[in-house]
Amino acid sequence: xxxxxxxxxxxxxxxxxxxxxxxxxxxxxxxxxxxxxxxxxxxxxxxxxxxxxxxxxxxxxxxxxxxxxxxxxxxxxxxxxxxxxxxxxxxxxxxxxxxxxxxxxxxxxxxxxxxxxxxxxxxxxxxxxxxxxxxxxxxxxxxxxxxxxxxxxxxxxxxxxxxxxxxxxxxxxxxxxxxxxxxxxxxxxxxxxxxxxxxxxxxxxxxxxxxxxxxxxxxxxxxxxxxxxxxxxxxxxxxxxxxxxxxxxxxxxxxxxxxxxxxxxxxxxxxxxxxxxxxxxxxxxxxxxxxxxxxxxxxxxxxxxxxxxxxxxxxxxxxxxx
Ligand code: GLU
Numbered sequence: 168x169x170x171x172x173x174x175x176x177x178x179x180x181x182x183x184x185x186x187x188x189x190x191x192x193x194x195x196x197x198x199x200x201x202x203x204x205x206x207x208x209x210x211x212x213x214x215x216x217x218x219x220x221x222x223x224x225x226x227x228x229x230x231x232x233x234x235x236x237x238x239x240x241x242x243x244x245x246x247x248x249x250x251x252x253x254x255x256x257x258x259x260x261x262x263x264x265x266x267x268x269x270x271x272x273x274x275x276x277x278x279x280x281x282x283x284x285x286x287x288x289x290x291x292x293x294x295x296x297x298x299x300x301x302x303x304x305x306x307x308x309x310x311x312x313x314x315x316x317x318x319x320x321x322x323x324x325x326x327x328x329x330x331x332x333x334x335x336x337x338x339x340x341x342x343x344x345x346x347x348x349x350x351x352x353x354x355x356x357x358x359x360x361x362x363x364x365x366x367x368x369x370x371x372x373x374x375x376x377x378x379x380x381x382x383x384x385x386x387x388x389x390x391x392x393x394x395x396x397x398x399x400x401x402x403x404x405x406x407x408x409x410x411x412x413x414x415x416x417x418x419x420x421x422x423x424x425x426x427x428x429x430x431x432x433x434x435x436x437x438x439x440x441x442x443x444x445x446x447x448x449x450x451x452x453x454x455x456x457x458x459x460x461x462x463x464x465x466x467x468x469x470x471x472x473x474x475x476x477x478x479x480x481x482x483x484x485x486x487x488x489x
Pocket of ligand 1: 266268
């Protein structure tokens with residue numbers, strides 16, 4: 168599962184894009200990249216493999232753009248090479264994408280027929296080139312994206328950056344979550360609230376099918392029928408502190424060592440030490456009314472589920488079915 172981050176700020180955004188991608192590392196990825204605007208031009212920095220490679224690429228090269236997008240890619244179409252790494256861009260628009268564009272081949276054929284050339288093996292490039300085509304027809308960025316979204320099939324989250332537009336990001340959600348964080352005269356877009364944790368705690372989640380026009384002062388959200396909609400603003404409780412890898416060698420090691428704390432925290436929320444009893448939250452139904460429980464899990468959680476199954480079984484019930 169890839170990671171997406173976007174920032175409109177008053178200061179150079181490259182270091183924070185990189186830090187945001189670092190917080191999304193836990194999702195796994197094979198390559199990474201960022202794009203910013205320098206004098207209105209789209210500039211990209213991409214690298215195969217770990218974020219340290221991207222950081223090395225950026226090292227010693229002051230990237231001064233105050234707007235930008237970043238991506239950790241988990242390749243579905245095309246090798247995990249620098250050429251296929253996101254952002255995928257033309258001279259007019261750069262796109263980062265999570266998910267799959269099912270009809271990319273048909274779109275690619277259509278656009279090749281209109282003399283557009285493709286540089287990558289990704290499905291994402293069909294989105295980039297189609298939007299470029301709409302811009303070339305004279306549409307404003309928001310209209311161009313709306314027109315592009317109408318043509319896309321599949322499940323995705325998309326984030327667009329436009330040449331010459333220092334105060335504009337457009338994002339869209341179909342099947343893959345996206346969160347927008349409010350700052351003080353700044354705005355942030357991310358795959359989840361973890362990505363945004365230290366940047367903003369005031370967050371709006373896009374609903375399925377929504378797309379949003381984001382500027383430093385305003386977020387305008389449209390639903391899939393292009394109708395203006397309001398979405399709730401929520402306060403995130405995440406601080407960003409527990410998200411990194413810390414001193415652990417990898418995330419799995421971190422998870423293993425964090426188990427005692429996590430179990431302790433979970434139990435502390437449910438056990439009353441004074442009465443030594445378990446205090447379950449008020450449920451909107453009676454536990455005794457439940458006829459069947461389905462536990463869906465794999466790996467370690469599957470084993471946990473098996474233990475849960477034994478614990479939850481009614482005395483005398485059939486072992487395989489209860
Ligand atoms: N399908 C896109 C690609 O292969 C995006 C993959 C992802 O979600 O990272 O480039």
